[in-house]
Amino acid sequence: MDAAQCLATLKALGADAAVVSDIVMDPAWRRDPDSVRSCAAATTTNAFRDDGPRRAARARACQWLRAKVSPDLRKDWDAMIQLGQNDVVETPQRSEETAEDAAGDVLMQLVSTGSLVDGEMDQTLPERFGEVLGPSGKLSQGRQLAREPPVYLLEDFVSASERQAMLQWAAAASFAHSRIDGGVYADSARSQARTSTSCAVPRGTLPAFDALAERAASLIGGRANQVEPLQVVRYEGGQRFDNHHDAGTVRPSGAIQVVPPRRIATLLLFLTSIDEDDDDDEGVPNGATVFPSLQIAQRPKAGAALLWPNIGLDGRPDGRTIHRGNPVRGTVKYAVNVWICAEDVGDRGVQSLDLEKLRVKYGIGNAAAAPVPFPPPVPLAPVAPPAPPASSSSSSSSSSSSSESDDDVPPAAATDFEAPD
Secondary structure, rough: OOOOHHHHHHHHHHOHHHHHHHHHOOOOOOOHHHHHOOOOOOHHOOOOHHHHHHHHHHHHHHHHHOOOHHHHHHHHHHHHHHHHOOOOOOEEEEEOOOOOHHHHHHHHHHHHOOOOOOOOOOOOOOOHHHHHHHOOOOOOOOOOOOOOHHHHEEEOHHHHHHHHHHHHHHHHOOEEEOOEOOOOOOOOOOOEEOEEEEEEEOOOHHHHHHHHHHHHHHHHOHHHHHOEEEEEEEEEEEOOEEEOOOEEOOOOOEEEEEEOOOEEEEEEEEEOOOOOOHHHOOOOOOOEEEEEEHEEEOOOOOOOEEEEEOOOOOOOOOOEEEEEEEEOOEEEEEEEEEEOOOOOOOOOOHHHHHHHHHHHHOOOOOOOOOOOOOHHHHHHHHOOOOOOOOOEEEEEOOOOOOOOOOOOOOOOOOOOOOOOO
16 A cells, blocks of 8 residues: 555545645654644544445554554554544545546645655656756756755756847736746636736747746656646836645645645746845845755846756655745846746646646546546445434535635645654
8 A cells, every 4th residue: 555545545445535635745754742642533533334345444544543652652553443443433525526536636645745756766767867957967058056956057958049038028928916826727816925917938938938848847857748847027116936846736735735846846047137135134135036945045046047856866856945925126027937847748738638648647537437536445335324313514625726726725745654663
């Protein structure tokens, strides 16, 4: 059993799988007594309904999770499991789920937990990814600002004529308030955490943009069709983008919930410069791209680009590349976001086709299958109603997520299942 199977099994059994996934997204959950007890309680929700096959399936899921718990807290876990098996607790169940919702939900489970690769190097990554963005990565044409994970500054990444062509296009483009974006498969949302304006650049818009996408992908051995449609951003008048991660949602615990398509690396091209003389009175770098964990604050420099990984070699998101865009004052900052993905991506609007390709690639169900999230690891008998019958409520929700979501939306996946001691 792996992480995705564990969550899918619990969900099929009527356990509080959303609560389990939210708890274990925090890497420290296994050493926190309250989190361990809460996870055990959620794991055994509706256990009173279990017949023989269901008890066996739940036991495997419980045992898989127990192995992740710190050894000194396993007695607490066992006590809560025993208590939960005798409790009668009803939880609302999802009444409707489209096939696309189900596939997206499972895909996020797989990539968020790293269970696609089971702790080894993610074989879906481009060949040169590890050579450039791994722990010992090197890139001859870039200056390394951080070693682990590597962050590079590439001077003169585009020519002066290419940069001018992009700026001229941007000057005539229609910009709108930037949105927190979930990528090709998820809805975007307006947020006060991101106050800049932006403009999407469809492929084929300008040769300079297409060349930029191809050049960026080639740095890590990728292809141009692994790059999302580019995004030009504009900051002025104090506009900013608070701490965020390009791979998905930063949860309150600090864990990152992946949103497909998987943005494995980011290249940020600066189209304009902001000098040190433009810093505010407190010396805060004006308009800088800041990586708090890596102590990097890079001011925009026209024609230069930053390159960094959003995930580790095992496919899991790397929280150390959480970053922000400092407020811009007294000038205008133009930049281009280049998001390089593990999978081929198309222009927005071809969601079903691309998602179906991912389902096939990762063996997630069948296109014509019933809209269930995931075949459980063992056959489960139908659930018999309790005696006396207990009322139940139902709710409908969507599994799509954006790269910054409200805290009251349950996560689709756990981001960190640690190995046992």
